Amino acid sequence: RKEVEQDPGPFNVPEGATVAFNCTYSNSASQSFFWYRQDCRKEPKLLMSVYSSGNEDGRFTAQLNRASQYISLLIRDSKLSDSATYLCVVKVVRTGGFKTIFGAGTRLFVKA
Amino acid sequence: EPEVTQTPSHQVTQMGQEVILRCVPISNHLYFYWYRQILGQKVEFLVSFYNNEISEKSEIFDDQFSVERPDGSNFTLKIRSTKLEDSAMYFCASSEALWGGDYGYTFGSGTRLTVV
Numbered sequence: 001r002k003e004v005e006q007d008p009g010p011f012n013v014p015e016g017a018t019v020a021f022n023c024t025y026s027n028s029a030s031q032s033f034f035w036y037r038q039d040c041r042k043e044p045k046l047l048m049s050v051y052s053s054g055n056e057d058g059r060f061t062a063q064l065n066r067a068s069q070y071i072s073l074l075i076r077d078s079k080l081s082d083s084a085t086y087l088c089v090v091k092v093v094r095t096g097g098f099k100t101i102f103g104a105g106t107r108l109f110v111k112a
Numbered sequence: 113e114p115e116v117t118q119t120p121s122h123q124v125t126q127m128g129q130e131v132i133l134r135c136v137p138i139s140n141h142l143y144f145y146w147y148r149q150i151l152g153q154k155v156e157f158l159v160s161f162y163n164n165e166i167s168e169k170s171e172i173f174d175d176q177f178s179v180e181r182p183d184g185s186n187f188t189l190k191i192r193s194t195k196l197e198d199s200a201m202y203f204c205a206s207s208e209a210l211w212g213g214d215y216g217y218t219f220g221s222g223t224r225l226t227v228v
Binding site for chain 2: 038042043091098099102105
């Protein structure tokens with residue numbers, strides 16, 4: 001099983017739609033969780049950290065389910081500019097320290 | 113907003129040559145990283161650097177690779193004897209806390225390395 005697994009998509013949605021992505025992780029000792037956004041041939045940019053109680057930033061809501069070992073990202077009222085690849089990132093505990101692992105990403109296309 | 117700066121943005125090199133990729137991390141960040149992303153694939157960890165030494169490296173980061181902080185601002189990745197399969201986007205990142213802490217990384221815009 002991959003350490004961090006995402007549905008690669010693509011998700012094709014119309015403007016204004018609500019779309020949700022899930023990401024599963026295999027290491028129960030994982031500590032921190034993030035969603036990054038990556039535009040084509042650009043660097044990943046931090047979208048939001050994911051907190052245990054869930055958190056919201058405008059149209060974006062992130063949830064963490066430790067029992068089932070997944071995190072989710074919900075995008076409401078999708079905009080054309082939301083088209084990107086969304087990377088799930090997990091910080092896991094390793095012998096001697098930590099390691100940050102990137103998922104392969106979920107591609108989103110928002111169409112007019 | 114503070115930025116991580118990488119140069120050059122694109123480097124073309126012949127197989128077998130050495131390249132040096134440069135990065136200027138955010139000034140108050142203490143932890144520095146190199147990641148790479150082969151076209152169409154996931155972001156892969158290469159190496160982390162703290163207090164002027166490597167703190168961790170992946171299995172990708174073999175003797176062909178080295179990192180250095182030659183002065184107070186630059187952080188470089190050297191790739192010796194480049195191979196075709198080294199062609200990728202190389203991202204530098206920095207963070208205030210180890211492995212991004214709870215706040216994640218700031219990435220540079222990347223250097224696209226093409227080995228011909």
